[in-house]
Amino acid sequence: MAERSFKAEVRHLRLGEGERFTGEGILAITKALLENGVGYVGGYQGAPISHLMDVLADAEELLSELGVRFEANANEAAAAAMLAASVHYPIRGAVTFKGSVGVNVASDALANLASSGVNGGALVIVGEDYGEGSSIMQERTHAFAMKSQFWLLDPRPNLPSIVKAVGDGFELSEASNTPVMLMVRIRSCHVTGSFPTRDNRRPNLTVREALSNPQSDFSRVVLPPMSFAHEQDKIDNRRPAAEAYIRDHKLNEVFGPREAPVGLVLQGGMYNSVIRALQRLGLADIHGDSRVPLYVLNVTYPLVPDEFLSFCEGKEQVLIIEEGQPEFIEQQLATCLYRAGSAVKLRGKDILPMAGEYTGQVMLDGIGRFLREAAPGILPAQVLAPNEERPPLPDLSKTVPIRPPGFCTGCPERPIFAAMKLVQRETGKLQISADIGCHLFAALPPFEIGGATMGYGLGPAANAAFDGGGERRPVAIIGDGGFWHNGLSSSFTNMAFNKSDGVAVIVDNYYSAATGGQDVMSSRADNPTKSTQNPISKALKGIGINWIRQVDRTYDVGRMRDVLREALTTDAPGPRVIVASSECMLNRQRREKPQRAQAIRDGRRVEAPRFGVDEDVCTGDHACIRLSGCPSLGLKRLDDPLRDDPVASIDQSCVGCGNCGEVADAAVLCPSFYRADVIHNPRKWETRLARFRARIIGWLQARRDASRLTFEAQP
Amino acid sequence: MTLHQHLPSAPADPRLDGIIKLAILAVGGQGGGVLTNWIEALARGNGYDAQATSVAGVAQRTGATVYYIEMAPQADAAPVFALAPSAGDVDIMIAAEMMEAGRSIQRGFVTPDRTVLIASTHRALAVSEKMVPGDGIASSDEVMAAAEIAARQFIAADFDRMAIDNGSVISASLFGALAGSGALPFPREAFEDAIRASGKGVEGSLRAFAAAHEAASQPPGAPEAAEAAIPAEPRPSGPSRLIAQWQALEAEARALPAPVAGMALPGLRKLAEFQDLAYGREYLDRLGDVLARDDAGHGFVLTREAAKYIANAMAYDDVIRVADLKTRSRRMTRIQAEMRAGEANLMQVTEYMHPRAEEIAGMLPAGLGQRVMDSPKWMKRLDRWFGKGRRLRSDSLRGFAMLYLLGGLKGWRRRTLRHAQEQAHLAGWLDRAMGYRATNYDLAVEVIRCRRLIKGYSDTHSRGLSKFDLVLEGIATVADRPDAADWARRLREAALQDEEGKALDGAIWTIRSFA
Structure with a gap:
């Protein structure tokens, strides 16, 4: 799906x-x-x-x-x-x-x-x-x-x-x-x-x-x-x-006037940005009607020399606009001009940056500079002598935090890396190689796990130099997408054949998740046109890997940690592979949310779990966040003058995956976390039992409150 | 709700007349794509050519994401639109989060000659802000200040809250704000039609749209929406005998110099709840000792800080406190509200506890507890008996009863090992601080403030303690210097920067290099 x-x-x-x-x-x-x-x-x-x-x-x-x-x-x-x-x-x-x-x-x-x-x-x-x-x-x-x-x-x-x-x-x-x-x-x-x-x-x-x-x-x-x-x-x-x-068939296109001292040669893909720059320089209108000749290469390889030379005819200078490096097109066109003995001056990466995206600003600066140098007469006075004042802005570079992509709310991969972080506390830092896929987000804070990525399916292969083992075993991480893409042949047969001493963790989230949740061989879904439900562990056994541990609920941080520890310490020979399986939460929510809503409407019993933090119990040390980083686990400032630091807080985007509680438990963090299961359409006996309990609990609470002081903010 | 308008914008280039350039900066997963689709449908449905682009891919996953739309009135020939926003060339900038508004300003997309900036003031904290052991939250005020200067018109409100309150998501309220801003030449009904045509969650979206529309269309200089009312002072309830005693203590606290009283009152309340009024009495006595050596010339800073941190130190986080907090009726009410559990729903609450041998030993009488603590064999045994993760259903009678009994052990608390440890630590710290009082008032204040380093449970708590010790040690080496207070502050701030204490180690190194 x-x-x-x-x-x-x-x-x-x-x-x-x-x-x-x-x-x-x-x-x-x-x-x-x-x-x-x-x-x-x-x-x-x-x-x-x-x-x-x-x-x-x-x-x-x-x-x-x-x-x-x-x-x-x-x-x-x-x-x-x-x-x-x-x-x-x-x-x-x-x-x-x-x-x-x-x-x-x-x-x-x-x-x-x-x-x-x-x-x-x-x-x-x-x-x-x-x-x-x-x-x-x-x-x-x-x-x-x-x-x-x-x-x-x-x-x-x-x-x-x-x-x-x-x-x-x-x-x-x-x-x-x-x-x-x-x-x-x-x-x-x-x-x-x-x-x-x-x-x-x-x-x-x-x-x-x-x-x-x-x-x-x-x-x-x-x-x-x-x-x-x-x-x-x-x-x-x-x-x-x-x-x-x-x-x-005129696959390349020429726009603008025939006669002009200068011209622009550009990759087709750059056309709109070039026109925008010309629009801003007052040299093109809204429909792209340009006052500077353009030679648009809709075919960037092969180039057509005579077409290019005829575009250059009568011009003094042309600017090649070619995104990316090295400047393949520019070199070829330069050769072309030189061989033809042309006197046309060729500009390109001498004005425009060699590397990086050609953004609107880069285009405006580059084309502006070219025209100012090569044909100043063509530019409107306003552009030649810009007359505007910008108020100085406060520097926000120290304020605005970077926001790289990361694991989604409830992602089943987060507990795997929390467990790894816990294991590394015992073993010291491990040599860890990573693959391509969502799991690569673990390289970023708060986990900082995985030092290199060599390509899709090549995670364990990237640890091959360490296959012989040492004081601590090397660990490789790979996703199920990478496993089926190339990993089985390039990484795992490599490990098996070379009797690797290493550990590999296969993050199995049931999909090729990072690319949008497509099915792979081991997906659990029924797919009418594809063969799914082929367990990864079966493939591993087939190539002679015998030490395999299947974890079917990655949210069990304690078990994840224990399995990792076992893989790192076991005496069993050969590669040790952990298949850590839990469904991608994004896909799971997309499937289950409508079903759940429908069930509630239909009057069926539904349990909706969500986590919470007791703000009085949380001391604001944020240890839980350093082992999670879940988007729904944020911070909240309390209006209590006695408290300095913001406390952890879980917003309503929480999907109740359980990672917070498991981490707090496995890492022995703090007792602030609780899970609240809201039960929709409860059964009758359930409601009666709950009422009975509530009555006794309420009586106990009232009893204690009668003998002590409590403080309540009165409205 | 903030609205700020600059002088009329510079005349647009007539050759480009009509291209409206609109960028959206969002956090992946916020529904920027939905908003983009609405805006595009709106433009196309009202006689405009429109083009939208986005960079999806992995940036969707909680990363910063840009969507970009250009539109122009339909004509015979198709317009040429750009595929990405350029600095200084954006008419409308919608930021779906406060720091993303900052990022849009940083990237030059907001300029005073033309840009209408619509920003939601709520925060989706970045990981780098959240993981700091202290307070790493970036300043929204700085972004607000920059936006006031950078934008031609600045519309800001918590559009996320507005959406949630109306059972919708932020894309709907931002769309409403866009309509209310008047930045696009389309009537309100056209916007609402776009929402209806999309056919998903229409009712909620329209409610959120309306709320945001109203917020954004207030004229400039309109009075700010009522600030959250200052919470009324908590009032005591309980047996009248205790209330009378409380009132005496409270009067005493109120009589303290004003800066101190503001802190001493919540401190006193905290300790009365933590233990009892006798404990509150002890607190005021300790505070009195500090006050006796303080003076108005220093603005009573030392006593005010002592009022804060002594209260925190005395209300340490032990098993009894946690159990008590978890069994209070106000907690149940709070969770009910937070989880939006209605009358027809039931709610089950599961607590995640993981007691360690240290906590069990801490509950024993001081002498016995210390002997157990000193015996690795006993500690191991306790760990085997108690030390494992426990899931406790606090809505069940058994689970509740267990917590209730633990929470009722206040009478026992003063005899426990943990209490003895905390008292000793408290005394040591106060003595240390007051020792500096005579020679360096500011240093004494800073040492008092170092108590902030001690927090968390188990490992985090011990790490906090060791950082505290390191900082105090570091302070001792520079105590004779005139800038000792400044160094003390730097050491403390360094200790709060990261978990492993790298920044603190660095700061201590620096100190050693000259001390």
Whole structure:
């Protein structure tokens, strides 16, 4: 079950000729795939293209009507490998994953695919996770296109352009027998807008039909001597064909006046920010009508030299606007100008920053500086001599705290790391490697657990140097998503084969949670089209790992701590693996909350647990927060002049997971925590018993109050 | 509710006429996406082109998140909108939390020439603020002050509370505030239609919308919403004999110099509840000793601080106190209200207790307790018998009775080992502080204030004690210096910064380097 249901959006995928789609960019891409007669789609989830996978999963009915095969691939390598269907068969295929990490994982398949070349259009949709909000290392997918010689589209970030790029991509791929990558930046994936729709098209050849008529051609196999021929083919035939297609079909666009002393060359994805900067400089209007010529590269690889040179004609200087490093495009265009003996001055990363996101401010500063230096006459007087005064603002940098993402309220992973923190109090600091996924938030305060992450599924592999053991055992953490993505083969067979002395903790929250709660092999849900409910421990046994401890309720901090301690001290040989399982609270609440509300309305008995803190008992030392960090566990200032420090307080977002109480218990913190179960629609005998109890308790309380002083604030 | 308006804004560039740029800064999970959808639907439904973007991904999970919307009246050609807010180029900034308002100012999204800033004044504390052993909460006042300068128009209220009170979530009240601000050229009904069209929790959303709309549309300079009334002074109830005795003590406390009385009265109440009036008498006597060596020239700071910390030291957290607090009727009432348990609901309360051998030994008579404490064998035995996590249903008769009996052991308390320990510690600390009185008044005050370091239970408590000892030791090494009080303050603040005492170790190192 994915985090969001797209059942409603799937209706938009059925829109036909003459209708209009309004919605998110990522959905527009999905619609465009169907309009272009795609034969099979696949991919692996991850921001920002998770929604594409979720929509496809929810649209399986429509897909099967059209004869389109959808595969939720085990990882990005599997997804890229699926494009092999387009090598021999004239079937259009598309897969999606995030860049640049997905491309890293898929690079083996992508390189082989690019070498073989394709017959049917092969499209890789990459959600480029770069800049603000990114959760990965900052690199460019661009390098992969260059090294493997496949083509890279970077369309202008509006829905009609993105939708057009899908069709262009397939055509370009078929015209040049080369896979094409469509890159969409994180904001373009989530940008909203609208475009006119066309009818969905059945594939010319479905994968089922192809299977009835198998084809092969050994000249496409990546083996010598064919692989040498492939390389020559890429340069001698496929690339010129691509350049011709790009030029003839005007995939790149030119805007603004023909005659001008300067021009801007930009990646398609930068277009809107460039226009905004020009608008602010008084050089473009609301519709993007620019007074500076623009050469917009909707295809950023390959570049088309003659097109570029003709844009440069008559200009003194051009500015290349290329986000990310190194400056691949700028280097190629510089070579191009030099070879042509051109006198045009090329500017780019000498003005604009080499690294980091090209934000609005960066664009305004960079383009402003370029124009002031290269063509001051073009700028309005107001911009040349800005005449505004800004009042000085107080410095808030010491006031405003950083707010990195963290575990959600009630997250079942928090108690695992609380237990680890407790164990480290006994053992001293341990060598801990982490993986990719929600559990990586444990690296941040208050836990500060896990020192490195080497990639998805590689957590335990990242501890391999320590497999031989030492005074204390190394610990690796990996999620269930990572386990099935690559972890079983790369991390656990590595541990088993090398007789690792280490400990691995598999955080099993029933989903690929960080990417939006997609099902994985070990998910507990029934999924009609996927095989679920395959226990992780069974897979581990299958590869010869025998020391396995299954914890079925991670909130039991005491047990978690004891199991960890056992794994770190046991004499049993070989890797020790703990499978810590509890359902992702975000997904669980999404499922159970409506059910609970319905049950209460129906008059059925429902217990709603929530935690609380006795503010008189809490001393304000915040030890509980240092072992939890739950968003619902906050602080509250009391209006008691005798108290200095704020006390712990639990707000109503608490889901009653029990972690607070368990931590207070396992770490022997304090007796301030209590759990209150509110019972809706109690049974009759229950109510009677409760009344009886309340009467006796009330009598006891009154009895004691009669013999002592109590103070009550009187209204 | 704060409203602040600058002079009219600078004229907009006519070539860009009509693009309205609106950014939302929220904490992941606050429903910024819902608000964005409403605003977008509102614009599209009223003849505008609109575009929204967000960066979702893991930033959703309790991290700071930005949503961004641009809109312009529909024309023949489509407008080109930006995908992210730029510094100095935002018309409306909605901050769904106070520090996020600060962050929006910091990032330059709020400028006096154009930005309407709508901020919720409530706080969702960041982990870094919460985990400090002392008080790490960032100052909202600083952000308020900055917002007054930075924004063209500043609308601030606790929109979170407003939403909760109306059975809704903050996106609804912020939407109401946006409507009430008049920053968008659409009528109120259009906003409400957008909520209705979304079809989820409509009633609650509309109530929260209306409340926020009213709050935000008050004219500038309107009187602030009534501040929370100052709570009335707690009044005693109980047998008249005790009340008469109390009144005598209370009169005595009231007669203390004004700065002292303000602290001594709550102190006295605390101790009367903790133990009895005789204990309150002891408190006033101790306070009298301090007062005798204090003077008006110093504003009685020493006695005022002593009134606070002696009360806290005397009302130490032992098993009896905890059990007593947990069995009081006012606690049950408070939990009922907090959990919103109505007449038709039942409520069960489970306490999480984990007694250790130390607590059991502390309950024994001082002499015996000390012998047990000194015997590892006995301590181990006690730990085996009692020392485990216990879940106690305090709404059940058995659970309640157990706590009730423990809470009734006040008569026994004065004989216990724990009491003896606390008394000894109290005396040692007071002597130490008063020892500095003659030579350095300010230092004596600072030493009194060091009592703040002792808090928590079990390990946390012992860590607090050891920090307290370290700080006092550190103070002793610099006691002869004229700036000793300043150092004492720094040491104490360092001790409250982190759990392990890294900051304190650093401060002590510094002291050693010159002392």
